[in-house]
Amino acid sequence: MILTIFKKDLKLFFADRKGVLLTFLMPILLITLFAFAFGGIGGGSSKAEPIKLLVSDLDNSSDSKSVIASLQALRELTLIPKEVIEATNLVHKGKNVGVLILKKGFQDSISAGNNLPMELKYDAAREIEMGMLQSVLMQSLMSTVGQKSIKAKMNTYFDTNFSGMPQEMKEKIFNNMDAIKGGMNTSAENNMGLKMTSIVKESTKIGNLGLIQAVAGTAIMMLLFSIAAIGGGLLDEKESGTLKRLFYSPLKPTDILFGKMGAALVLAILQLVVMFVFSWLVFGLPIFKDFTSLVLMILATAFAVSSFGIFLVAIAKTRQQLQGLSTIVILTMSAIGGSMIPLFVMPAIMQKIAVVSVNYWGIQGFYDIFWRSLPLIEILPKMGILVAIGLVMTLISVLLFKRNVLKLMHN
Amino acid sequence: MNRYNIKQMIQVSNLSKSFDTIHAVNNISFSIRKGEVFGLLGPNGAGKSTIINLMSTILKSDEGEILINENDIKQNSTICKQLIGVVPQEISLYDEFSAVDNLIFWGSLYKVPAKILKQRIKNILKLIGLYDRKDDLIKTYSGGMKRRINIAAALLHNPEILFMDEPTVGVDPQSRNKIFEIIETLNQQGITIVYTTHYMEEVERLCKRIAIMDAGKIVAQGTQTELQKQSNVKEAVQITFQLISEVQLEQLQSQLQIKINQSEQKIIIECDVNKDLSNIISICNKSNLRIKDIKLKKANLEAIFLSLTGKQLRD
Structure with missing residues (x-):
């Protein structure tokens, strides 16, 4: 009996090729990534960028x-x-x-x-x-x-x-x-x-560097995980049949996707707000010092992250795929983007790669507000990049959703 | 009213749909009249659910045409979606919501005004006998109760047509009867119903006309009598006598003027059971033949299906 169950579960697991690939690719990629981050590639002889x-x-x-x-x-x-x-x-x-x-x-x-x-x-x-x-x-x-x-x-x-x-x-x-x-x-x-x-005078910097790193870095990484989980509800709906029932109604497929994205965006904003309020109450992070910039930065980050989470859901066809995919992508982005290790610790090449990550732009934006005390006009470009990332991810998600989710539902 | 004057609610012509190399629906045509309960009967994989998905506009056909109340579904899918309600095979409800919250959600998708929706939910919950449990979470419901809410969720926008895809799968006989009563009530209210199932007794009870499907094709369609004619399945009476001699048998055969198959003390007479049975018994009595047992062999859908497809329905 046990052997029958064992065989069945292995068969089910290996039937999902994408899921299998992600399961094994993820640790390999992470090992490579951390080796790069800590300068361990090339037997310790790798030279730092000047x-x-x-x-x-x-x-x-x-x-x-x-x-x-x-x-x-x-x-x-x-x-x-x-x-x-x-x-x-x-x-x-x-x-x-x-x-x-x-x-x-x-x-x-x-x-x-x-x-x-x-x-x-x-x-x-x-x-x-x-x-x-x-x-x-x-x-x-x-x-x-x-x-x-x-x-x-x-x-x-x-x-x-x-x-x-x-x-x-x-x-x-x-x-x-x-x-x-x-x-x-x-x-x-x-x-x-x-x-x-x-260069950042004591009178102008409004937060502790370590605290800003911890709050911004952790908040964005955890946000990515929770948004991927929220988006995963779409796959649950597909499995339970409620997604199909939604399609019987006069709703358009994009209505469903945007509805999900809206919910994810609101939850992302709430999560960031809770994290910053917590940091204010417990660690004394001065969130009201440049409140406008903070609010706009939270909105831009939440938009980029929620779009990215939905993008992950749109690529995945099963819960197993989503789990593997989100873990690998989020950990990778968080590692290279400075959520796990502060960017300045990393080799210069990693600091250059970091710009492809949502985490990077989010963390740098919060640095600008709390550490560098830059005026809003100087932080706007980073917010713009976050919004642009969000828009691109939304566009790709719409295309993938139509192709993957609808096709799968019909089969 | 003459049957030819009755409005056609659904017209399907030369419909085909394939998934890769599998012809799920293969060049089928049928039409359904207003107020009719039309049954799609066939084994699993016959293509019944694919037809429902095609008619409910969530699948696009490879070939053919579907008209819902004279609206082409490819051109007027939004109008068509308002005309139809779909009861899916799966229990497609949110377990963590109460019955009433589920119904509010599904009704809102059709933009039913809140006040009207509230009243409709009340009426429908009463119709399905679950008004007292309206605030309970769906996850606390039995399978049969969930099935009833599953039906209710398809009725909130007052559809003219209801597609029911195997709505009684996995329910106990009591709940099944309740569901039949609901369907009959809805039909009396004028709703046209398309009912798919692989249970013959359900079709026999509910459907005026039936299409028998196998491997993506409609092998026969019509009323049960029409199907019987198409399949050449005859009704018969099997009579077992206490004792019958060859002379008595010949006399009986000449009196009834019908073919009799004999085996020991039994005879099987192919006839119209409703019309001929009393005459047969009367002749037997006059001939002093003492009847031990009578069995009726009706031309049921199982026999018709077997005759038409060469296989059992539950294959």
């Missing part, structure tokens, strides 16, 4: 040019010269990780052995990239201007305290210090004077 650093040279001296040239030679960096204001704006909008400003008097400060007038303005939302950037910058600056600056400083010290010290003796001391390189490096780093400034 960090794009904006640079503004206000000194325009031979020393400042020499620093820029040495930075440009580094494979870890791609330098993009920009005016200070434009560069600061780009960093503020999250387009670039930071801008290195070499201020007027840079060369004179080196010669005088003073702290160097340079500043690195950075996007604190890209903390991990910043850590890497800071380390690369320090090493390079130290090797190009650090020793020169210290020698100048010591020279001044000797001239002040030991006037008349022969140049030969000074050189001997400098050479001895060169030999103790580690000590000199530390000394140099301490004297570089690189000023670090977060």
Whole structure:
């Protein structure tokens, strides 16, 4: 008896080829995806994409040019010269990780052995990239201007305290210090004077970065799952016969699909509202700070996500297919879009791929509201992309629904 | 009224529908008059449900024409949908809704004004005998009760035609009788009914005219008498005597002037049972033949179906 049931269930499972494919393809894809995300592809030898650093040279001296040239030679960096204001704006909008400003008097400060007038303005939302950037910058600056600056400083010290010290003796001391390189490096780093400034000022950022990531990332991922489940009701209706009965009535097929989409959209909005209200009450996320942008962003995200959920339902022919398909697609989108792992942790190639994901645009939009405090006009393009994704998904769903659901119902 | 003057509610001409290589409906034609209960009788897979789906406009035919109250369903599907109600084979209701909520939902799809709909729901629930259970969830209903609500959901827009696709599948005899009563009441109210089933007794009880289907084709159609003629199935009486001699048998044969098949003390007489039985018994009595047992062999649909298709209906 048990064997008969066992055989029957296996037969049923393997009869649904698409379902079988998804069941086995899903873990393979996820493993590949996470391996990419954590940089594990290619036996650990994969190289990260260079960090794009904006640079503004206000000194325009031979020393400042020499620093820029040495930075440009580094494979870890791609330098993009920009005016200070434009560069600061780009960093503020999250387009670039930071801008290195070499201020007027840079060369004179080196010669005088003073702290160097340079500043690195950075996007604190890209903390991990910043850590890497800071380390690369320090090493390079130290090797190009650090020793020169210290020698100048010591020279001044000797001239002040030991006037008349022969140049030969000074050189001997400098050479001895060169030999103790580690000590000199530390000394140099301490004297570089690189000023670090977060571009999003404490007064303007209205949320905790980790909290925004957790709320936006999780909300969108869970929303995708729940919408796929709601849409799955359509397949239940097909199986129970109520869908067929709906077609006996004067309704058009698109009426049924749009009705379902409307319900999914309302539930998506409700779910997002509940999540943000919860985050406000429990974690103190300031949802009323830019309420208009938040409402519009919730609407755009809910539309994109509900359309995407219905799209998944329109492709699937059985519950089993929907289950496999939604799991694989939602987890993939969430992983590459930054719902599971913050985008800035991922390799640059993954950050480029992320733009195909609904999660990415949603999360970035919420970052713009709560972290970057951008005005509505600057967030509108991201909302526009979400709405465009929703419209495309709706169109495809209508075509697929007519083809798949109706055809299946008749057979 | 002359039968030729009665309005044709449904006219189907040369209808065909295939799914891949399977001819589900193969060049069939029939017409149904207003107020008629028309039966589509055939085994599972004969094409009955496909015809219902074609006539209810959710399937498109490969060939042929369907007119519903003179409206071509391909050109006027919205008008046709308003004229017809469909009782599907599956119990197509929302289990988590109450009976009344289900009916409000299904009625709203036909844009019946809320006030009228409310009154209709009340009347229909009374007709099907479930008014007292109107607020109970469908999932708490028995199979037979669900079947009745399944019928009610097709009546809310006052259709002129009702398609009933095997509406008694899986119900107990008591519920089946209740459903028959509902159908008879609806027919008395003037609704034209197309009834598909593979139960002959249902067709015999309910349908004035019948189309017998097999493998996508209509093998015969007409009233039961017309079908009997087409199939050459005769009614017969089987009489078992206590004792009958060859002489008595010859006398009986000459008196009745009909063919008699004899086997031991039994004779089988092919005749019109209603018309000839009393005469046969009277002659037997006059001939001092003592009858032990009489069995009537009616020309029922089972025999007709067997004769027309060469197979049992439940094959």
